[in-house]
Amino acid sequence: xxxxxxxxxxxxxxxxxxxxxxxxxxxxxxxxxxxxxxxxxxxxxxxxxxxxxxxxxxxxxxxxxxxxxxxxxxxxxxxxxxxx
Numbered sequence: 001x002x003x004x005x006x007x008x009x010x011x012x013x014x015x016x017x018x019x020x021x022x023x024x025x026x027x028x029x030x031x032x033x034x035x036x037x038x039x040x041x042x043x044x045x046x047x048x049x050x051x052x053x054x055x056x057x058x059x060x061x062x063x064x065x066x067x068x069x070x071x072x073x074x075x076x077x078x079x080x081x082x083x084x
Contacts, residue, residue: 001081006053006074013048014070017041027070042067049073055080 007027015025018037023029031037037045045067046057055077066076 001053003074003078006077007070009052010049010070010073010077013045013052017044017048025070027074029070030068031070032064032068045073049077053077053081 011025011027014031014035014037018031018035018041020035023034025035029035031041042062046062049055050057057080061076064072066072
């Protein structure tokens with residue numbers, strides 16, 4: 001799976017799970033500040049990433065560097081799958 005496919009799956013998940021008809025979700029939009037994902041949303045995102053991409057997310061990995069936007073999330077997934 002390439003990075004574009006990972007980004008698209010994450011984008012589809014976010015748009016379906018946290019709909020925001022007033023804004024277009026792009027890879028660089030901050031999902032916390034601009035897309036209104038809250039702490040419960042993070043739990044849902046973690047479950048989605050682990051199930052969809054077969055990765056295990058450590059608590060220490062849950063930070064803005066890895067979870068700020070679609071690009072950061074896809075980079076993290078690719079790194080966890082050793083595909084960077």
